[in-house]
Amino acid sequence: MTGAEFSGVDIDLLADYVGGALDGTPDEAVVAALIADDPSWRDAHDLLCGGVAAVTTQLQSLGSVPEAMPADISARLDAALAEASTESASPLAAGPRLAESTPPDQGEEPVVHNAPGGATVIAIGGARASGRGTAAPDQHPVAVPSDARRRRMRRLRGAAPVGIAAGVLAFVGFGVQQFGGSADSQTDSSAGTAAEQSAPQAATGQDLALPGVPAQISESGLDYRQATLGQVGARAMAAPDVPEDKIAGAPSGKSTLGAKSETGDALSRLRVQQALLACIDAIADKSGLAPITAQSIDFARFDGAPAVVVQFTARGGSWVWAVGPRCGTPGVGADKLASVQVG
Amino acid sequence: MTTGDAHPDATGAADRPEPTDAELLRAHVDGDPQAFNVLVRRHRDRLWAVALRTIGDREEAADAVQDALLSAHRGAARFRGDSAVTTWLHRIVVNACLDRIRRRQAHPTVPLPDGRHSDDGGLGGPEPAAPAPDHDTALVVRAALAALPVEQRAALVLVDVQGYPVIEAAEILGVAEGTIKSRCARGRARMALTLGHLRTGSDEPPGRGDGGHAGNRAAAARVPSGSGAAAQHPSAPDRGDQQ
Numbered sequence: 001m002t003g004a005e006f007s008g009v010d011i012d013l014l015a016d017y018v019g020g021a022l023d024g025t026p027d028e029a030v031v032a033a034l035i036a037d038d039p040s041w042r043d044a045h046d047l048l049c050g051g052v053a054a055v056t057t058q059l060q061s062l063g064s065v066p067e068a069m070p071a072d073i074s075a076r077l078d079a080a081l082a083e084a085s086t087e088s089a090s091p092l093a094a095g096p097r098l099a100e101s102t103p104p105d106q107g108e109e110p111v112v113h114n115a116p117g118g119a120t121v122i123a124i125g126g127a128r129a130s131g132r133g134t135a136a137p138d139q140h141p142v143a144v145p146s147d148a149r150r151r152r153m154r155r156l157r158g159a160a161p162v163g164i165a166a167g168v169l170a171f172v173g174f175g176v177q178q179f180g181g182s183a184d185s186q187t188d189s190s191a192g193t194a195a196e197q198s199a200p201q202a203a204t205g206q207d208l209a210l211p212g213v214p215a216q217i218s219e220s221g222l223d224y225r226q227a228t229l230g231q232v233g234a235r236a237m238a239a240p241d242v243p244e245d246k247i248a249g250a251p252s253g254k255s256t257l258g259a260k261s262e263t264g265d266a267l268s269r270l271r272v273q274q275a276l277l278a279c280i281d282a283i284a285d286k287s288g289l290a291p292i293t294a295q296s297i298d299f300a301r302f303d304g305a306p307a308v309v310v311q312f313t314a315r316g317g318s319w320v321w322a323v324g325p326r327c328g329t330p331g332v333g334a335d336k337l338a339s340v341q342v343g
Numbered sequence: 344m345t346t347g348d349a350h351p352d353a354t355g356a357a358d359r360p361e362p363t364d365a366e367l368l369r370a371h372v373d374g375d376p377q378a379f380n381v382l383v384r385r386h387r388d389r390l391w392a393v394a395l396r397t398i399g400d401r402e403e404a405a406d407a408v409q410d411a412l413l414s415a416h417r418g419a420a421r422f423r424g425d426s427a428v429t430t431w432l433h434r435i436v437v438n439a440c441l442d443r444i445r446r447r448q449a450h451p452t453v454p455l456p457d458g459r460h461s462d463d464g465g466l467g468g469p470e471p472a473a474p475a476p477d478h479d480t481a482l483v484v485r486a487a488l489a490a491l492p493v494e495q496r497a498a499l500v501l502v503d504v505q506g507y508p509v510i511e512a513a514e515i516l517g518v519a520e521g522t523i524k525s526r527c528a529r530g531r532a533r534m535a536l537t538l539g540h541l542r543t544g545s546d547e548p549p550g551r552g553d554g555g556h557a558g559n560r561a562a563a564a565r566v567p568s569g570s571g572a573a574a575q576h577p578s579a580p581d582r583g584d585q586q
Contacts, residue, residue: 062484
């Protein structure tokens with residue numbers, strides 16, 4: 001058959017028919033009628049059936065050859081898993097243990113742990129925050145990087161963008177290990193992405209060391225305005241960084257921990273994984289852009305009030321939303337303060 | 344063939360001396376330092392085969408599998424048993440591969456002298472697989488497979504090469520069964536064109552190994568090269584109406 005002979009035949013449609021993708025659909029009868037009535041369709045069908053059968057046989061032949069994991073790669077994998085097991089066994093490397101280590105009398109005051117690798121873990125007094133007396137999945141703290149690591153983290157993220165579709169949002173990825181300075185941080189983030197896509201049920205994830213965070217979570221304490229909100233996208237997407245002092249209202253020279261203390265109380269609820277997930281979901285719902293992929297989350301301020309600034313991508317572009325402390329709570333929605341499209 | 348047939352997850356524990364996959368995963372979450380390794384050893388060959396045949400490069404496949412399994416190791420507590428453990432592991436591995444392929448497509452690398460990396464994210468050269476019965480044919484088939492859009496390639500690797508049922512491939516790739524059928528069907532048709540299976544006796548044979556099919560250019564042009572092929576179809580398998 002030549003190209004001319006194929007003309008007039010929609011090979012996509014015919015392939016779908018041959019492959020059973022049209023079974024039970026109205027198009028099945030349409031294509032069947034074309035094959036019955038139109039010689040060109042009939043010839044194409046006969047030829048395609050034979051060709052597809054030949055390809056299937058060839059692919060099955062490929063699969064019939066055993067493909068065991070090579071010994072060197074097995075050894076490498078075993079070593080990596082052994083290292084991961086060791087890391088997860090360390091006291092700071094277990095999320096639940098970290099939560100349990102929070103003294104019960106800490107209330108909702110953030111407890112700052114200096115995790116290995118420079119990440120700062122803010123453990124919220126889970127019991128009061130959620131109204132329950134024991135650590136629970138929704139009380140896992142969210143980790144934010146210390147200033148010392150923030151610049152490096154941006155570079156990493158710029159090299160290997162990480163995102164989470166809110167519909168399949170999962171807390172994995174940028175944990176202590178990722179900030180730990182290992183040479184394979186970039187690939188870890190990639191795996192985080194894969195796991196996120198692979199675990200749509202993972203919204204209550206307990207990601208060991210630090211409950212993983214979608215993309216980049218920071219605690220800049222910056223005071224954004226409508227006019228400067230769009231710079232979040234630039235900060236998040238571009239590496240090297242847009243200096244913080246270029247952001248209007250940025251408390252230049254202010255320590256991260258100081259910023260935390262200012263925004264901490266009002267935003268403490270959103271430092272709990274499930275609350276933050278609910279907030280992202282609320283943004284997805286309210287924006288009408290679902291599914292969205294969070295690129296960065298900044299515990300900051302907007303027009304002087306505590307706010308979480310979320311930069312996300314969705315089909316058709318990239319946006320930055322500033323939301324208030326009640327984001328994601330029932331009946332409130334996203335508690336939207338402002339938004340801007342940045343891409 | 345299913346990914347979980349050798350080690351059912353939820354049943355038969357009492358009848359088996361070995362723990363099920365789900366039991367191993369639970370033990371890992373509970374702190375057993377060996378449980379995850381046992382689980383990986385059970386399935387690593389199949390995961391490796393899927394990764395290698397999807398990504399087409401030994402080192403890339405090794406990195407993808409390692410990244411994926413480390414991610415699964417860290418995130419095991421999130422597994423809720425909605426699917427078989429092996430399906431979950433496959434999903435993570437395949438997604439890690441697809442991430443790498445797409446990243447490679449977005450950031451093309453300079454091809455190495457041995458041609459192991461190609462800008463289209465596919466095979467730039469033969470994967471270092473075990474020799475096939477007909478090595479030359481296997482090379483050509485691999486090249487044709489590698490030239491497919493990544494979604495079609497992943498579906499065909501799972502269904503035709505690895506032999507997973509369509510329903511399981513759908514679960515692994517997170518799409519409807521109809522979408523898997525469509526991706527496989529269009530991928531096979533495209534490969535049939537590339538491999539010269541759609542030629543009649545009067546056609547000139549295509550250049551061997553170069554994917555040439557000059558006599559079918561018009562037809563080839565009708566086979567979608569984009570990932571959205573299935574979505575364009577009036578039956579719209581992506582809508583899930585095939586399930």
